[in-house]
Structure formats: C-alpha cells, structure tokens
Amino acid sequence: MQSRVSGLLTSTLSAVVDLIAPLQCSLCGSAEATATGFQTCYCAECTAKLCPTPQFRCQRCSAEIGPWSTTTEGCIHCRGRKLRFESVVCLGMYDEWLRNALLSAKWSYSAVRMRSLGRLLALHRRQQLSELGINRIVPIPQHWRQRLIRHFNPAWIIAEEIARVLHVPCDIHLLRKVRGTRPQKRVSVTQRFENQNSAFAIRDAHVVAGERILIVDDVLTTGATCSEAARMFRRAGAATCHAAVIARVLDHSA
Template sequence: MGVRGWIKAAGRGALDLLYPRVCLGCRAGLHGTDRHHLCARCETALPRFGPEACPKCGMGLGPGAPVGARCPDCSGRPLAFAGAVALGPYRDLLRDLILQLKLGGERSAAGDLGRLLAGRVAGDARAVAIDAVVPMPLHPDTESRRGYNQAALLAAPVARRLGRPLLADVLIKAKVTFPQATLEAARRAGNIAGAFAVRRPWRVAGLRVLLVDDVMTTGATASEAAAVLVDAGAADVLVAVAGR
C-alpha cells in the first residue's frame, strides 16, 4: 500500500470512529476495512432467487422447475424486453433495503444491492451478450427532490462487474407517472404511455442493452422503456432488477 492508500485508510478509520457504521439490516456495528453496509448474517438471510427463474420476467419458480419454463405471471403477456433477471423476491429484508434506498435517503444501500445484483447478472448466461448498461430514469422533478436516481446507483456496480459502459443519460423520463402497482389494470397503459424518450439514439443503435431498475412488479414500466429503446435502434433489452 502506497502513501495515498495509507492516507485513505486512515481517513476511513477516522470516519468510522466519528460515525460508526451499522448494518442496514439489523443495526449491529460493522467493523473491518470493506465498505459493505450489511453484516454477514443479514447478507446470508437476504431473500434471493435460485437458478430456477422465469427467463422472461425473472420471477423465481422454485426448486424442480424445468429450465427455461415461463411463469404464470407473465406467460402470454406482451412484454417488449427479451428477458429479465432479478436478485430476489420483493419482501422481508430485500424490500426493506430497497425502500431505505428509494424512499429513506439511504444511498449506502445501493452499494450492497448493486454488488449483489451485479453478481446475479454476471452469473446469467445472457450477460455475455450485453453491450451497454442503462438505468431506469426518474423524472427530473423526482430526481431533484430525492437527490439521486436509485436505479443509476444500482446500475454502476453492474456495469463495472460486466465491464460494459454505463449510459446514464440516454433514456429519459419525459412525464411524471404514478406507481403502476397502485393503479387498476385499465389505467396502467395510459399511465406509462409516452413516459420515456431516448436522447441521442445513435448511442444505443444496434446494442444489446441491460436496463437496470430497483423493482419490477407488473413489468409494464420496464416493457414501455424497453420498447422505446428498441424503437430508437437497440437490438434488444434485458432487464435486471433487485426486487421482483
């Protein structure tokens, strides 16, 4: 370790003394030189999907499911993305971490969620074909109030793990929408219609894009964003989410 490394380590040590790190799951004190914000016990307890998952929407299917089987949740539904991969079910500690990141201002949760999602994506055979990573955008007003885009924070470690460029400003949110899960089915299509646009389409032309978001419920929002990317010239879109 050089002088610069020692200075950084000393600085981190001083910060840990002034502001002790605690696990975002159980609030136990954290020690050591890594910058994780989950203790080993909570990380192990985090609900995650196994290898048996729907290749289209990412929903876990449970042990014994046939490889490549579609789940009842998305079978027969027109979804514009080619497939999806999800870290785990949106419940328990995983849900709590996502809500801390999304609504609680806890940006540090993105480090662990992004790291774990990156591992999940890297283990998917379809990841080798990815050319670029694109985060699901927020409307500028929403991002201004929140101070960050949680999907962009999750997408950064995924892009690093895959060794692919992060195109954080290509897909934009053109209008404010309501959460799809809060709406009746009849209103969902109108809610997200025209919600997205692509800036400088040549940047995604011919590329296989990985679209990263925090949560996918019905898949309608991801499908709309994927359709806009494909209309702009992307070859296809794979979706990656922390919670499903």
C-alpha cells in the same frame, strides 16, 4: 420549494450519516458490516438473507416458480403480458428481507444502502449478467420534476454498481422521461402499461442501433416500466434488451 429544500436536506443528512456510520450493518445493526468482503453496509448473516440461492425462475420475468413449470411462453405471473425485454435478472423476490432493505434505503435516501444492494446484485448475479453480452447499461430515469424534489434515483445508483462490476459503460442520459406519470404503486395493476405509455424518449437514437442494452430499475412488478423503455430502444434499433432489478415483486404483493 419547501419539499425541494427538505428533500435536499434529507439526502445531505443521509449522506453524512452514511459517512460516519458505515461499519454497522444497516439491517440488523451488528458491527460487522464489512465481514462479507464485498464492502457493503450489510453483515454476512444479512447478506445471506438478501442474496438467496436462486431457485427455479421464469426465464422471461424472473418470478420464482415450481420446478416442473414450463416457461417457454412465460410463467403464471407473466404469461399473456406483452413484455418487450427478453429476460430479467434479479437479486431475489420481494420478500421480507429485500423489502426491508429496499424500503430503508429509499426512505432514508441512503446512497450507501442502495449502492450496497446494487453491488450485491452485480456480484451475486455476475455470471448471469455476463452471459447476456450487454454493452450498454441504462437506468430508468426520473422526470425532471421528481429529480428536482428528491435528488435520489435508486436506478442510477444500482446501474452504476453493475457497470463497475461488469466493466460495461453506464449511460445515465441516454433515456429521458418526457412525461410525468402517476407512481405505479398508485395505479391498478391492469392500468400500469397504459400509465407508462410514451413516457420515455431517447436522446441519441443513432447510438442505440445494434446495441445490447441492460435496463436497470430497483424493482419489477408488472414489467410495464422496463417494457416501455425496451420498446423505445428496440424501435431505435437495439439488438437486445434485458432488465436487471434488485427485487421481483409479484402483482398480489404490489
């Protein structure tokens, strides 16, 4: 109960801070956070660092790869891994800048910071996302116990921003987390698929048939979480499943 109350207090306090100090860049502290015209909490200089021009990426897992690598069977980071989604769209790799921005948004339970990152993802990768032809956006849900403690789900916030920019409906109730899982970062990379096994259920399976679904999370490392969600959707008859995340984390930096 104590953690629930402190979680609620922290998120409320964070919302108040977000409201009274929205014009200062959340990363460098400069007083020109709206300079990009995108209405985010980051200044133009930090935005450029958070949204690097895409280099060569694996079409399957979105990891940055060399210009001559072939990715028909996946890249060195995902080859041989059973991924049930077709592709991943990300803002960038989990480098110093995206890592700092994501961790500061998560640790401060800041909806404004997380929304800003979601907005950057949606706006800077709009063409790539539009080309997927998706018609339903679904964030990775939390287990009800986790929701009770935190009242903060980064995936929901990011999904709502993508939905707003793409004008595609966001369905936050379609996927349900039915089993508490250990946090992926506390599980070895090889056990992460097993940790997510049967963790999700679909509320209205009949609405999934023929849908082109975008699964949204904050980061993607092994792909186990998004892959398990995609497996459920495909089993319910979804036509395609893609994933969108703020940052692509490579296994060795997980």
